[in-house]
Amino acid sequence: MVARRPQRNTRQRAVVLEELMKLSCHPTAVELYEIARARMPKLSLGTVYRNLELLAENGVIQKLQLSGAEARFDGNPERHYHVRCTRCERVDDVHDLPEDFVKGHIQSLAGYDIVGFRLDFRGVCPDCQQDGCGTDGGVSPQGQD
């Protein structure tokens, strides 16, 4: 996917991105909408969604689709992992991955009491490799989503 670039630098897009960057947490679109609206009262939710989608496509931010209802957004486009609290649903970052986590011995991480993890791969299945059709165009090799 050759990144579709924002065509114009609108104030809305700037505000959405800036507010996301300020946050260490990973807000949902609606949460970010509420925050950004403090600065720009006429901002509409549709615009927030459109911009978040666009920014994620361009790799400026990450769209996280952790298990659970809605998408969350992460202002840091670098590869890293996430921990989510099973109680309060909050999401934190994990930057250093223990080498031995595969063995399932992880007890704690980033202060969290670890309960489990989820690991999903992404790729092109054998059938689609044969088809050779290029619908994916080339997903980021680092793409987590």
Added chain:
Amino acid sequence: MVARRPQRNTRQRAVVLEELMKLSCHPTAVELYEIARARMPKLSLGTVYRNLELLAENGVIQKLQLSGAEARFDGNPERHYHVRCTRCERVDDVHDLPEDFVKGHIQSLAGYDIVGFRLDFRGVCPDCQQDGCGTDGGVSPQGQD
């Protein structure tokens, strides 16, 4: 989470489970509904959702919330990982995890041309550990979701 057990063995629940078990793929609730309806035309979508949820709670099946829109269901409750095709969205299982995948050198897996992976941990955050409130009740230590 003390598993809430199905109270009654209804024909609907049996059909939903049986049809899911037959599949090697990981259908959405709606897909499974279509399949099951072939055997039980009056089956309703609401019932499918209710039963899938119930079966997942009991650990009989797995509810997968891979990135993307809807939930998918896996008749195999054992811990394993998943690969999703970036083109056709199909989901396959990964049972053997390469020890060195952390290094990011995985090129292929289960015939897939691997493009990336996603790893999310689950646990109780430091704040919630202090609170000591037991809202999580005890999530499965192996729980992927």
Added chain:
DNA sequence: GTGTATGCAAAGCCTTTGCAGCATG
């Protein structure tokens, strides 16, 4: 000035839920 992005509101999609009747144990 041209065409993209916005605001607004309606619609879409997946999922959940209320309710009255049915069927399981």
Added chain:
DNA sequence: CATGCTGCAAAGGCTTTGCATACAC
């Protein structure tokens, strides 16, 4: 024969989209 489960349909929550207007370039 009590009550959990079902079918049906409506509602809910998050997200997307159509359209006329406003704004970036």
